[in-house]
Amino acid sequence: EADIYQTPRYLVIGTGKKITLECSQTxxxxxxxxxxxxxGMxxxxxHYSYGVNSTEKGDLSSESTVSRIRTEHFPLTLESARPSHTSQYLxxxxxxxxNTIYFGEGSWLTVV
Amino acid sequence: ELKVEQNPLFLSMQEGKNYTIYCNYSTTSDRLYWYRQDPGKSLESLFVLLSNGAVKQEGRLMASLDTKARLSTLHITAAVHDLSATYFCAVDANYGGSQGNLIFGKGTKLSVKP
Known part of the structure; x- marks a missing residue:
């Protein structure tokens, strides 16, 4: 069992708000x-990171940003949320x- | 550009029957993953296939890999209702590299009926 913690699990926020999705692993x-x-998709x-102070963009263009200041922590930030950001983030x-890539429980984001 | 195609995308089967899900990918890769996802949940790792001819089995599920054909199969034996879920295959886009970036298929939604 993988120890990956994501918060919040569910969030509804208004357009234009700033949001940070947290991810921690032990x-x-x-x-x-x-x-x-x-x-259903x-x-x-x-985004991905190979280690502390390393961050790269993935194949899907995203308006979010990430940081990796500590090994165990990889937060994702949306500076100004839009309805098009409504999705699940894993x-x-x-x-x-x-050999194994472990997934957290996910954060469901709804932007209204 | 690596593309991963699964078929079928939807599969309705009766309990006790056998079926196979296919996963084709377009360029060379050295790792193929199978995941299970229940509705509203995260992904559960089922298998990691690392070499040509690799075969792994867990319960009623068996996965195989043919790197020459760029094809993996997930075979379901004597299906039971608990196997109802969406199954994804994913291929590592960085052959020989260290990134572990996965390209996912669209998933096969499996429904097992009594």
Whole structure:
């Protein structure tokens, strides 16, 4: 069982608000990822990190930003939320072997 | 650009029957993953396939990989209702690299009926 914690699990916010989705892991994994998933659809990688102070954009363009100041923490921020940001955001981690990529429970974001 | 295609996208089957889900991908990769997702939940790792000819089995599910054909299959044996879920295959986009960026298929929504 993977120890990945995402908060909040569910959030409804107004357009234009700033929101940070938190992701923490206790496994000491260097690699962390953020995926976006619309209901019933496939997942798309939006950000990833190989370690502290390393962040890269994924294949899906996103208006969000991330930071990696500590190994265990990989928050995702939307400076000004829009209805098009309504989606599920899944945080994931993997160790050096990449043999398993673990997913957190997800954060459901609704922007009204 | 790596593309991953699953079929079928929807599968309704009776309990006790067998069926196979197919996952094709377009470029070379050295890792293929199968995940299960229940409605409103996160992804549960089922299998990681690392080499040509790899076969893994867990309960009623068996996954295989043919890297030459760029094809993986997920075979369901004697389906039971508890297997109802959406199954995703995902391929690592960075062959030989270290990034672990996964490209997902659209998922196969499986419904097992009594």
């Amino acid at each position: 496994m000491g994994h260097d690699k962390m990822y953020w995926y976006q998933q619309d209901p 496939e997942l798309h990688l939006i 945080c994931a981690t993997s160790g050096s072997s990449r």
